[in-house]
Amino acid sequence: MDETRKDVIIRVRGLVTRIGGALIHDKVDLDVNRGEVLAVVGGSGSGKSLLLRSIVGLMQPASGSVEVFGRDISALDEAKFRDLQRHWGVLFQEGALFSSQTVAENVQVPLREFTSMPQELMNEVAAMKLSMVGLPEDAAAKYPSELSGGMKRRAGLARALALDPEVVFLDEPTAGLDPIAANRFDELIRGLQKSLDLTVFMVTHDLDTLMATADRIAVLSDRKLKVGTIDSLREDPDPWIKEYFSGPRGRAARAS
Amino acid sequence: MDNSADTGPLLQLELEGRFLRLTAGGSWTVSHAGAIDAQLRAIDMGHASRAEIDGRSLTLLDSTGAWLLVRTKLALQGAGLEIDSFRVPDVYASLVSVIETEHNVRPTEVERRDTLRAFLERVGLATHSVLIQGVGILGYVGRVTIEGLKTLYAPRGRLRLTAIVHQVEEVGINALPIVGLLMFLIGVVLAYQGADQLKKFDLEILTVNALGIGVLREIGVLFTAIIIAGRSGSAFTAQIGTMKVNEEIDAMRTIGLNIDDVLILPRVIGLVIALPLLTFYADIMAMVGGAVMCYFELGITAPVFIRQLHQAVTMDTFLVGLIKAPVFAYVISMVGCYEGLNVERNAASVGRLTTRSVVESVFLVIVLDAGFSVVFSLLGV
Structure with missing residues (x-):
């Protein structure tokens, strides 16, 4: 693996996405570097989640390429793609836990699928992951329907982290959480990112999350993607970006 | 990587x-x-x-x-x-x-239960939940019936005609193709089986009697009710359940709309109107299917078939079947709406209760049909 590829983990080039004839992404380019937290923001319906879904292969783009770890995901056969999936974890908006299984069993699903571990060790690993994401001990035996929104999110993150992926994709991890729970989740992501040396690709609406966690920000506006740091984007002339960062919420998040 | x-x-x-x-x-x-x-x-x-x-x-x-x-x-x-x-x-x-x-965590243990105790516990819980369910449905049916009678007594502003007509179209007219096709095929099957057996005794012509009485008294209304329970009872639960999940029901309540008037009664009245009509149509289609089969299998022509049918069945036979239809319709729509209102605020419960609604309404329809048979035999009809 050569040096240039080592730095860029996700490389999107000329991505075009159409939904029912409507153009969502118009030749979008994006690089995600190893070890950074990249946040994607944009208005409702601007295609943030679609970008995430295109990268993890849940959606076929109309044209353009997506490379993860230097491999074009549309060119991979099923076995190779599965091998690739082992190296990323995805946290969906509401956690997307399997409702028929307990939280611990949910975390064990990837372990069972990709490794051969004795049940005892899987129980231990699941307990460790759940503790890492800050869930109390008694949550492991509960079913997803018995958990609050924030706990579901944490359990979903534990499942995404089960195989120690290099990249995690987070789809609006703090949406719908109360501010305290959202703050804790931000700290959790930042802490895990540091201790596990994760690369984080995050879709978010939440300005506070953005300020607290993101190294770089990609703004989806007018079907194009603009990437920069918070400070560089603040200078951007684009009206949407201006309003986003300089509106009352943007100023409040900045001040804190 | x-x-x-x-x-x-x-x-x-x-x-x-x-x-x-x-x-x-x-x-x-x-x-x-x-x-x-x-x-x-x-x-x-x-x-x-x-x-x-x-x-x-x-x-x-x-x-x-x-x-x-x-x-x-x-x-x-x-x-x-x-x-x-x-x-x-x-x-x-x-x-x-x-x-x-993080080492202070204990590995999670899979819960193991004593099998006999678990079995007894399950039986107890299931019995309890069936009882609760039964009481719930009875209470609901009673309440809606009284509300409905009040509405019918003073319909001004409460009886929603447009909604009722819409429901009749939805559960009645739109069900014509599927009910028609299935009943035609049932007519074919019954006639074929009857003819096969009766031929042995040179009593082919009695196939028409068996078909006429069987379909008009029992099979026509029973099959139609079961088809409609699967088609419309489930739809009621799914529609109302989805509205429950979306908090639409709560929104209606806060606006001051009466859920019974707006959602429940139009469905119940719509189905009570539609099912007898559908049953009549189903009877006719089964007769047509039977007649076609009789012609090809036994050479009984249409005029002969109709003459024989006249001798075999009376108006009573037909009415005995038809009178069950509104009762079945009432039960199917009540169960469908009741289970719809029982949906919790998650998508999984919509599916679970829709299944339960179909199982319950088919079960009740068959139980009621058996009850009708007993009553009719006591009355000597």
């Missing part, structure tokens, strides 16, 4: 008298965890009282590997050994310290 760095795990144990040295190297990752775990569990501690864990030659360590290291350390400490040193490469130091702070 860097597979070239993955050299596989190394684990060495040296026991020198009372000193145990454990050397970990290579890749301690989740993909090798099973193998490392087996080796670690088989550690022979001998008479060691001191130990050292040396992980300096580790090339890859993830959180599962770190857990295995930490667990080993804890196990050695638990066995009374003193840990002289516990070293890992600097890049992994923070990871290991995070795992160490």
Whole structure:
């Protein structure tokens, strides 16, 4: 693996996405570097989640390429793609836990699928992951329907982290959480990112999350993607970006 | 993704008298965890009282590997050994310290229950829930019936004609193709089976009698009700349940709309109007199917078929079947709406209750049909 590829983990080039004839992404380019937290923001319906879904292969783009770890995901056969999936974890908006299984069993699903571990060790690993994401001990035996929104999110993150992926994709991890729970989740992501040396690709609406966690920000506006740091984007002339960062919420998040 | 760095795990144990040295190297990752775990569990501690864990030659360590290291350390400490040193490469130091702070967790145990007790518990819980369910439906039916009668007594502003007409179209007219086709085929099947048996006694013509009485009294209305329970009863539960999930029902309540008037009564009245009509149509289609079969199988022409049918059935036969239709319609729509209102605020419960609604309404329709048979035989109809 050569040096240039080592730095860029996700490389999107000329991505075009159409939904029912409507153009969502118009030749979008994006690089995600190893070890950074990249946040994607944009208005409702601007295609943030679609970008995430295109990268993890849940959606076929109309044209353009997506490379993860230097491999074009549309060119991979099923076995190779599965091998690739082992190296990323995805946290969906509401956690997307399997409702028929307990939280611990949910975390064990990837372990069972990709490794051969004795049940005892899987129980231990699941307990460790759940503790890492800050869930109390008694949550492991509960079913997803018995958990609050924030706990579901944490359990979903534990499942995404089960195989120690290099990249995690987070789809609006703090949406719908109360501010305290959202703050804790931000700290959790930042802490895990540091201790596990994760690369984080995050879709978010939440300005506070953005300020607290993101190294770089990609703004989806007018079907194009603009990437920069918070400070560089603040200078951007684009009206949407201006309003986003300089509106009352943007100023409040900045001040804190 | 860097597979070239993955050299596989190394684990060495040296026991020198009372000193145990454990050397970990290579890749301690989740993909090798099973193998490392087996080796670690088989550690022979001998008479060691001191130990050292040396992980300096580790090339890859993830959180599962770190857990295995930490667990080993804890196990050695638990066995009374003193840990002289516990070293890992600097890049992994923070990871290991995070795992160490999480070591207070106990592995989750899968709950095991005493089988007999669990069985009794399940039976008890199921009985209880059936009773609760029965009481719930009875209470609901009673309440809606009284509300409905009040509405019919003073319909001004409460009886929603447009909604009723819409429901009649939805559950009645739109069901014509499927009911028609299925009943035609049932007519064909019944006539064929009847003809097959009666031919042996040279009584082919009685096929028409069997078909006429069977369909008009029982099969026409029963099959139509079952088809409609599957088609419309389930739709009622799913529609109302989805509205429940979306908080539409709550929104209606806050606006001051009466749920019974707006959602329930139009469906109940719509189905009570539609099902008898559908039953009549179903009877006709089954007769047509039977007549077609009789013509091809037995050579009974249409005029002969109709003359024989006239002799076989009376108006009573037809009415005995038809009178059940509104009752079945009432039960199907009530169960459908009741289960719809029982939906909790998650998508899974919509599916579960829709299934339950169909099972319950088909069950009740058949039980009621049996009840009707008993009553009619007592009345001598």
